[in-house]
Amino acid sequence: MSQDSLVKRQFGHRARLALSPTQVVKTADQAHAARTLWNLLHAWWQIMPKERRTLAHADAAIRQARQDIDFLAVLPAQAAQAVLKTYFQAWKNCWDGRAAAPNFKGRLRTVMSVDIPQGRDLNITRAHRRWGQVNIPKVGRVRFRWTKDLPVGKQANATNRITGARLIKDALGWHIAFRIHTLQRKSKPHQGPDIGIDVGVTVPIALSDGETYEHGEWLTDKERAKLLHLEQRAAQRKRHRKPGEPTSRRLHRIYDQIAGLRAKAKRRALDWQHQTTTTIARTYGTIVVEALTITNMVKSARGTIEVPGTNVAQKAGLNRSISGEAWGRTITMLAYKTVQHGGTLVKVPAPGTSLRCSACGRTTPGSRESQAVFVCKNPDCGWSGNADHNAALNVLHLYRMGLALIPAAGRAVVRRTKRVKPAAAR
Incomplete structure (x- = not known):
């Protein structure tokens, strides 16, 4: 060799x-x-x-x-x-x-x-x-x-x-x-098909070919009940602690138990991410994802005293769900695993992928009826289907139209490349 x-x-x-x-x-x-x-x-x-x-x-x-x-x-x-x-x-x-x-x-x-x-x-x-x-x-x-x-x-x-x-x-x-x-x-160049990926909260990973990768709760019912009980005990002991009084050893032990359960959940999430990204990298040759700015997506909606925010509690729950799915870590895993298997990872602009109809190509107000269903309001179309599948198709469409994001001086710019033909037309 x-x-x-x-x-x-x-x-x-x-x-x-x-x-x-x-x-x-x-x-x-x-x-x-x-x-x-x-x-x-x-x-x-x-x-x-x-x-x-x-x-x-x-x-x-x-x-x-x-x-x-x-x-x-x-x-x-x-x-x-x-x-x-x-x-x-x-x-x-x-x-x-x-x-x-x-x-x-x-x-x-x-x-x-x-x-x-x-x-x-x-x-x-x-x-x-x-x-x-x-x-x-x-x-x-x-x-x-x-x-x-x-x-x-x-x-x-x-x-x-x-x-x-x-x-x-x-x-x-x-x-x-x-x-x-x-x-x-x-690794030899991967000969697998192209695929678009949409990441979400309800459906963690949705592919443009209709495949989805989902998971359940990271902790069992018994473990979640124990975690809730420990958090309640910690809050109660902290409430009765006098100002300036050092944390007791008993409270430290409760904190250690809480950290242990959360670490166990994170370890299971990492294992699921590794298995899922390895399967995707082995199956597909070109993987197209959205260039998401996650730090902006999880900003608080609290606002200021002069201009207070609205739906703060709902936005906080959404932020916790986005952070829990760890989209950035999923993309990082896909980035190095595609290289190991001879594939390619491409990022495309994210705006509008969930609102555009993948059948007619138009963005009509009110088409995204719910988190799971997309119904095109264009009178000439009327296509309906899974919203995550529709977004993944739009992600793949942007790549085939020749749009890609490349880093330039610390920011992302759109580069129009040669139009890529679909795998079926090659």
């Missing part, structure tokens, strides 16, 4: 860790030390003159801090260097306009994490069909859930290896995210 037919690919794989109580304490101490080291770096950056804000001077400051502050010694030296590199990269991203300026990391609002920058320190082995073992510096040998074949042992080489990992804590416990570097064969 020639090198021209191979392409580099870097991706991550996340697995759940099975830590003992002692290992949980050690890992948490490392995460707190990493956060403290970041804050010390940020304070050093603010007091130093510009000519001394260099990587060499920051490295010397870190070494001195690890000697002067005892609890920083629990953090491995390589993890401390990773904090330094991440901090300087954050400033580079800020100067390039890709992110905001780095700031102090608070104890309660920061995700606890520790970086393991070198993959050779992990020494990964497979101990069981469902479990593997990994070496975490200054923590020891730890088991993790084996849900994906990893390039370890004889399978690992210069072009297929694990380059590092990161320990992350969420509401469901500690996880390890492996960084994997590999060479894969280039």
